[in-house]
Amino acid sequence: MISLVNVNKYYKNDEESLHVLKNINLAIAPGEMIAIMGPSGSGKSTLINLLGFIDKQFEGQYLFEGKALLTSSDEILSKIRNQTVGFVFQNFSLIENNTVFENVELPLLYNGYKFHQTEEKVRAVLKKVGLSDKADKHLKQLSGGQQQLVAIARALINQPKFLIADEPTGALDSHTSEEIMKLFVDLNTQDQVTIILVTHNPDMVPYCSRLISIRDGEIIEDKALRQ
Numbered sequence: 001m002i003s004l005v006n007v008n009k010y011y012k013n014d015e016e017s018l019h020v021l022k023n024i025n026l027a028i029a030p031g032e033m034i035a036i037m038g039p040s041g042s043g044k045s046t047l048i049n050l051l052g053f054i055d056k057q058f059e060g061q062y063l064f065e066g067k068a069l070l071t072s073s074d075e076i077l078s079k080i081r082n083q084t085v086g087f088v089f090q091n092f093s094l095i096e097n098n099t100v101f102e103n104v105e106l107p108l109l110y111n112g113y114k115f116h117q118t119e120e121k122v123r124a125v126l127k128k129v130g131l132s133d134k135a136d137k138h139l140k141q142l143s144g145g146q147q148q149l150v151a152i153a154r155a156l157i158n159q160p161k162f163l164i165a166d167e168p169t170g171a172l173d174s175h176t177s178e179e180i181m182k183l184f185v186d187l188n189t190q191d192q193v194t195i196i197l198v199t200h201n202p203d204m205v206p207y208c209s210r211l212i213s214i215r216d217g218e219i220i221e222d223k224a225l226r227q
């Protein structure tokens with residue numbers, strides 16, 4: 001599904017050039033659930049920004065389903081991104097003053113759906129994450145774990161080909177983190193959602209099917225975990 005070939009990334013300014021991804025070669029197949037680990041500053045965010053079609057400025061090749069999508073215009077690329085990848089962040093990035101339903105519905109509206117076409121899809125995805133009874137609640141009325149479930153529902157609503165989760169349990173206690181990871185595993189094993197997860201927490205790794213470790217912009221380890 002995803003193929004990075006000899007990818008190098010530099011952050012350049014007038015005085016210096018910082019080499020943050022070094023000769024990355026990476027193939028990701030549909031149905032994988034990958035943990036990316038590495039110290040702060042090792043290049044994890046840079047890598048997932050590239051994988052999520054956010055960053056086009058790099059050397060080497062990124063093929064998605066055999067195509068070099070990053071050559072598309074910004075407008076086409078943002079449309080592709082909206083239909084192809086779902087993002088989940090540590091801080092949830094939800095709209096505080098909107099209801100659960102409205103938060104989850106938003107990417108559908110961006111994708112061209114009309115208000116009267118969204119109800120069934122939003123209800124189905126809320127059911128999947130176990131929030132059927134919370135649709136009309138405001139975000140403020142939910143716990144941190146429930147807010148992360150809303151963010152996952154929002155990431156899933158356009159049926160993306162893969163999910164990128166950047167420290168999705170970073171703001172949650174260990175019990176809630178476990179619940180969130182179990183949901184990711186269900187999505188991965190039952191619905192074949194491909195998941196790429198950045199984490200600092202080694203406890204999250206055994207839930208994944210593969211571990212990629214990064215140091216100083218290089219992949220230093222790439223190993224299979226559960227099958």
Ligand SMILES: Nc1ncnc2c1ncn2[C@@H]1O[C@H](COP(=O)(O)OP(=O)(O)OP(=O)(O)O)[C@@H](O)[C@H]1O
Nearest residue numbers: 011012018020038039040041042043044045046047
């Ligand atoms: N926009 C930028 N301009 C210049 N340098 C940057 C930029 N973004 C990141 N960097 C540098 O690139 C390197 C990799 O950063 P990156 O954010 O990818 O690391 P990370 O592994 O995600 O770190 P963390 O775990 O702290 O989020 C760091 O040295 C960082 O300072």
